Amino acid sequence: MKLKIGHKLISMMLIVLIVPNIIIGTVAYFISKDQMDRLGKTTLQNGVEMAIQLIDSTNKQVENGELSLEDAQERVKEYLIGKMNADGKRTISNPVDLGEYGYFVVYDKDGLEVAHPSIEGKNVWETKDVDGKLLVQEQIKVAKNGGGFVEYSWALPNDDKAIEKKISYNKIDPNWGWVISAGTYKMDFNKGANQVLLALVITLFLSVIIGGFLSYYFAKRMSKPITAITNHAAEVANGNLSVKVNTTDRSDEIGELVNSFSLMVVNLKALISKVNNSVHSITSTSQNLSAVAEETTASSEEIGKAISEISKGAVQQASDADDTFNATIELASQIQEMSDKTELMSAASKQVVASNQFGLTSVSTLKVKSNDTETSVSQTKEVMETLTEKVKEIELIIKTINSISEQTNLLALNASIEAARAGEHGKGFAVVASEVRKLAEETSLATDKVRQTLSGIMEVTDIANKEMDKTKLLAKEQLDAVVLTEESFNQIAGSVSGIQSIIEDVNENIQLLVTSKDNVSKAVESIAAVSEESAASTEQVTSSIEEQLNAIVVVSDSAQELNDLINDLKVEIEKFKLDS
Template sequence: MKNIFKSKSIKANMTLSFVLIILISNILLFVFNNQLLKKYFSLQVNDSIEVIIKQAADIIEEDIKSTESQVDALSKTWAFTKNLDKNQIADFYENSAKSMGFIEFAYIDTKGNGLNLNKEGAKWDATQREYFKRSLNGELYTSEILVDLVTNQKMIVVSTPYYENGKIEGVFIGIKDANFISELCKNFNWGDSGILSVYDKNSKIVGHTRSEIVEKELNLVEEAAKDSSYKEVANFWQNEVLQKQSGVGEYFFTGENKLAAFYNLENRGYSVLVSINKSEIFAPLVTLSKWLSFAAILIIIICALIVYFLIASSVANAFNNIKKDLEKIADYNLIAEPSKNYSDRRDEIGDIYRSSIMLKENLTNIVNNIKESTELLENSSNLLQEKCDLANSVANDISNSVDDIARGATSQAEDTQTGVIQLQNMTDLLSKNKTNLQQLNSASDRTETLKNEGVDTMNELLESTQKNKDISKDIKEAMDKTKNSVDDIKSAGEMIKSIAEQTNLLALNAAIEAARAGEAGKGFAVVAEEIRKLAENSSSFTEQINNSVAELLSRADYAVDKINESSTVVEEQSMNVNEVEKKFDGIAESINSLRVSLKEIISSNEEIDKAQGSLYTIMENASALSEENAASTQEVAASTQTQMNSFEEISNESIQLKNLAEELKDIIDKFNV
């Protein structure tokens, strides 16, 4: 990402930044809108497909009822036609079957003897047929798909009881081709992939938009056991269709995600199922998304061009002009005029321009001041060099005088030789003095050791005090965090209150709208879902409150622990103070020993003074002269050497200062002011 903005053109960087901001904003907006559209489109599709499946189920129900009504109405003609001759009966019912879309009609007496009402007039036994049993009990019944044992033709039988004098005297049936319900399904038209199918309670297909599937006698559950591609369909059948009156769901079949709805005709044992490819349903939404993406890209390109040619160009030109002015300053040209005057602008460009002008003016003043100072510095360095040469000459004269004084001191050495013999007598006293000094030194060492130990102890005391201070700080931080946790509890409580209010409002709205809409109130499942989400949010914020309370307790425990630790540190401080007291007691004992040694040293010094009395007369003249000469010689020699070294350093520094002044002058001369 960093490499994207490494362009040398600020105009390109501004345009690219603007395009990226707009692009990211559009992408986020597009994703959000797409998800929102998809959600509400799905809700609308679910509502629509529920209406479609209900309408399809109603149509199938009405058509079956119409067929049953035809058979029931025709059964009432049997009372008039049964006394006709065989050919008349056959002609009447064959014509009726042809006009009404039946294969044939038949009559079954109460003993189960069946008679086909056609020219063949075949007779057969119907005692074991389900439709015979049901209609003999007074039920108007439509059978499942049956197979003719003679012709192997698949058929559906519609049976109705035949009444005579208010009593069931037989059963009248109409036989329809098995594709009867499939023909109803074929009338269903929904897009390119929409399919309407009907299954019985045993998962066996009864009708389908593609009638050849009915011919195969497909059973969803049995087929799923043999073919895994039917597994999701079978699961949908068992988990949804068999468990509910109606509903909407999804499953994967034949390489497509299917959107399906079902409605159970419970009084007939039929389940009506409509399905369509989900990709076909959402195709308009995908197309709309593509067009929106295209429009967004086009808008971004137009905006980028506007930014590039209008806004970015203006800013880039201003920065380029200021850049040229700064390059002139970098080339030591401080008298060149600005490329363009931006002092009237009140934006960042105007600020940068005014700052560059101020920089130029300040730099000009600095150069002029340095130039004047350089000239003064050059003159001062020349004068300093002359003074240093003169001082060196004086120092040489003083050095010669010091040599003469040294020769005088040599002549005095002979007089001091006599004093050496007398000083020999002082050796024993000095030895004793040395012993006493050693004892003093030992005592001093011990005093020093004890003093160091006392210092260490005091340092430990200081560290303990610091720990106590840190612990107090930790306690304060813990209590501050406890306060923050209490604030969190307050915020969470307010949020729970807000969520509760919204939940009550949504519940009230859902109840009002459901009551007002009646059967269509099922569409308010969305409101119920929102209520559930708000309830979950309430649970979440309750958990947050619990966490905050737990943290509050934890911080309180932490504060208690720190207070206990502070108490421990205070106890350590007390022990350290006691230890310091003992150490300083030891120091006092050492001082007493030191005093005893000092008394002995004083006594020895008194004896040395007595011995020095006999030397006083001999060494008086020599000592006075030697001390005077030695002191003078040392002072003069030291002063002379110091002066000579100083003059030499000053001389070197003055040369360097002169060279620096020349270099500075050369640099200043580069500026055009």
């Protein structure tokens, strides 16, 4: 649906009235709501602080002996909530305005209702709101941490189904250990903001009514002359320049528009007359220009084709030279890399020669040490064999001592028998015989111990001899391995010397190759430069020819286009009606 200018003006003015009012009203509502929320929180916090101060002053009276603790606590409860009724409930009559449904409650640290309008004396530690939050535990926790706000969802006192957001400020009293909580519904904070919102809605409604009438009046006054100009412009658009536009005495923009449109129609009528006279002479000139442009285009195309072939050859030559130069650079890079690696190989081979020489020296030393080890092992084996013989000799001596001990023991026994026969005269001899027998027994025991010790030495000596045999065998095998290693190192030394000689020859050849590649690179670079210059010159000539050809084509096209435009212009001019 196409809207007229009057309707657009009315709509625009109504939008200008409505949108700012809505924005201002919304901002004002949220600002006032925020301020009311802050004021409500401040009221709750001040109420709790006032209650704590009241407890402090009342507790001083208890300390001075003016009141008992029970009387003092009851006085505080009456002040914060109200007096206790016969039914065990308290009528809310606190001096602090906490809203329509706001009131104080007091808990102990275990969740017992110390003071409450209706459930005083009940433990509410496990109480939850409609969202499942343990609100009493949360309030006590916040109070122990220095005080703070707790928000939760709770039903209204007069409607269990109506759930509203509720807020409380909680803080612990240092004197009696009470948790003081002041709570109210957040909707009580926003009553002032709702009144502001209602006033803004009424203001917006009145503004729309009054603005609508004013918009209609001014829109009609402005749209009438514009509608007339629109109708005249439609006539002119259809080619009728014979319309007569009356001027006006209005001094605003609409008056200027009407007068300017009238002057435009007069000037346009004069311009069309002049153009109609010039069209005929331009037509013949454009036809001659088209003929000349066609002849010049044909000649330029032949020249352009010849130079284009030359340009393609030069470009291909420059491209080939450039590819050759790039390949030469790549080859030079690889040659240089090979030269560097050859130098590294030469250094590495020298290092291998030095390491091989050091290895030969170490093998020679190891060979000498292996011979020394074998000699030492042989000498140790001889010593162990000698020790074995000596032990055997000691064992023979011990056998002799043991035999003497047995004979001595037998002689002592015979002496004891003879002393017994001698009677009183043989007692002294019997004592001597007894001592000799003891000495013989001790000697026998000692020889047994020595025999056992020698047996252990013999066993260890046998084990040592066996190990010496193994060590001697290992020393011989080690010496054989050292000899083989020495032969391998000698072979490696010969191979490395040959490799080093070959690497030196290769390095000399690569150095010659590096010198040659530098000369080739310079030559290819020179060829590439010349080819590029030739290609650039050819391309420049080709570009000039193409530009000339394009210019001729443009002239030809322009002449043809001019001829077409003149014909179209003649058709369009004939549409205008200059005389009535």
